[in-house]
Amino acid sequence: MRPEPDDQLSDMDLIQRCIAGDDESFTILYQRYRLPLFSYLHKLLPGQHDRVDDFFQQVWIKALKNFSGYSDQQRFLAWLCRIAHNLVMDYYRSSDSQEMSEVQENILADGPDPQEILMQQGLEEALQQAIGQLSDEQQEIVRMRINDISFKDIAAQKNISLNTALGRMHYAVKNLRRLLADFL
Amino acid sequence: MNNMTCDDFALECLQADGRLSETAREHLQSCPDCQALARLNSILMHPRPSPELDRQTLQMARLLLHQPRRRWWREINHYFYAAAAVLLILVGISAFSLPPAGEKSPDLLVQNGEIGSDTHDLLILSYLETTNEMDNIEQQLYLYAGN
Numbered sequence: 001m002r003p004e005p006d007d008q009l010s011d012m013d014l015i016q017r018c019i020a021g022d023d024e025s026f027t028i029l030y031q032r033y034r035l036p037l038f039s040y041l042h043k044l045l046p047g048q049h050d051r052v053d054d055f056f057q058q059v060w061i062k063a064l065k066n067f068s069g070y071s072d073q074q075r076f077l078a079w080l081c082r083i084a085h086n087l088v089m090d091y092y093r094s095s096d097s098q099e100m101s102e103v104q105e106n107i108l109a110d111g112p113d114p115q116e117i118l119m120q121q122g123l124e125e126a127l128q129q130a131i132g133q134l135s136d137e138q139q140e141i142v143r144m145r146i147n148d149i150s151f152k153d154i155a156a157q158k159n160i161s162l163n164t165a166l167g168r169m170h171y172a173v174k175n176l177r178r179l180l181a182d183f184l
Numbered sequence: 185m186n187n188m189t190c191d192d193f194a195l196e197c198l199q200a201d202g203r204l205s206e207t208a209r210e211h212l213q214s215c216p217d218c219q220a221l222a223r224l225n226s227i228l229m230h231p232r233p234s235p236e237l238d239r240q241t242l243q244m245a246r247l248l249l250h251q252p253r254r255r256w257w258r259e260i261n262h263y264f265y266a267a268a269a270v271l272l273i274l275v276g277i278s279a280f281s282l283p284p285a286g287e288k289s290p291d292l293l294v295q296n297g298e299i300g301s302d303t304h305d306l307l308i309l310s311y312l313e314t315t316n317e318m319d320n321i322e323q324q325l326y327l328y329a330g331n
Contacts, residue, residue: 023246030242034233042231056233057241064248123227146228151199170194177224184220 011076015067030060033077035124040081044088055091059084123183130179138172145169193218197225 009017009028017025037059041052062083063070070079131142144154155165177184188211196208197218204212212218233241 018249021249023242023249026245026249027242030238030245034238035230038231038233052231053233053237056237057244060241060245061248064245124232127227142228145198146232147234148229166195166198169198170191173194173198173221173224173228176228177220180224184223 012070012072015070015076018064019067026064029076033080036077037080037084041084041088044084055084055087058087062087123180126180126183127176130176133179134172134175137168138175141165141168142172142176190215190218190221194221197222 009025011029011032014025014029018029038052038056041055041059045051045055059080063080066083070076131139134142140158141154144157145151149157151162151165151169154160155162158165188207190211193208193211193215196204200208212222
């Protein structure tokens with residue numbers, strides 16, 4: 001009987017298991033690289049949330065279809081980023097050259113640092129756990145801010161003043177700092 | 185002298201969207217607590233896929249992973265069948281075009297020297313026959329005209 005997928009497995013092992021049809025291994029791989037890839041796409045396409053979402057899915061699908069072509073010599077994240085870059089370039093090449101030059105500028109001017117983002121992987125899990133320990137009010141406001149909802153909109157939605165919204169967030173961040181003291 | 189308090193900094197940092205005032209930046213450089221707060225805030229505001237996007241992507245991946253794989257020999261199977269059918273038809277045609285048993289084939293007649301094999305000779309023969317026939321017709325017309 002095959003052993004259960006493990007978070008400690010190398011990328012190559014997980015990929016081999018994916019090729020064999022193991023979707024749990026894919027989920028581990030996905031959790032490992034979803035944030036850095038998403039961040040990379042955001043840097044390629046700043047402010048274009050819908051396109052980022054589309055490309056994010058396309059990258060994973062293309063990667064999945066080409067797992068057999070992945071070699072252990074390159075880092076998996078670099079491989080994913082290359083797929084993302086090529087997909088974005090192909091898209092703009094076939095649509096609008098002006099937009100494409102803007103994308104190239106984004107890449108050159110503000111290149112991603114996946115290694116740094118990747119270091120936040122452990123932090124991300126701890127952060128989610130810490131948010132779960134906040135009071136309901138604070139959890140709610142933190143999650144809304146994570147979803148990029150402005151304080152003005154939060155205040156309007158929750159029928160509270162802007163200062164109250166800011167105050168709740170301030171306390172939430174203070175509590176998170178305490179809970180995440182080992183990481184910060 | 186920077187008069188900004190940590191609470192003021194926190195309020196500005198939470199709303200800053202990545203851009204801090206000069207005063208806030210000065211305060212940040214000198215305050216380790218606010219550095220930690222700013223770092224936490226940037227982590228909180230870091231772009232991340234929505235739970236719905238995660239769900240959709242993983243669902244699509246599962247579908248792809250469980251899709252039956254198409255093997256190369258299955259890909260070429262229909263070409264193989266087409267080639268086999270063409271070959272069968274050719275064999276059938278050649279079998280039906282053979283002469284019945286006991287009948288000599290034209291090739292065999294040629295090989296035996298019973299008829300000339302050279303097309304050129306056959307053409308000359310045909311031409312001569314036509315010329316002779318034309319001469320005969322001409323002669324008969326001359327005779328009619330003479331009478």
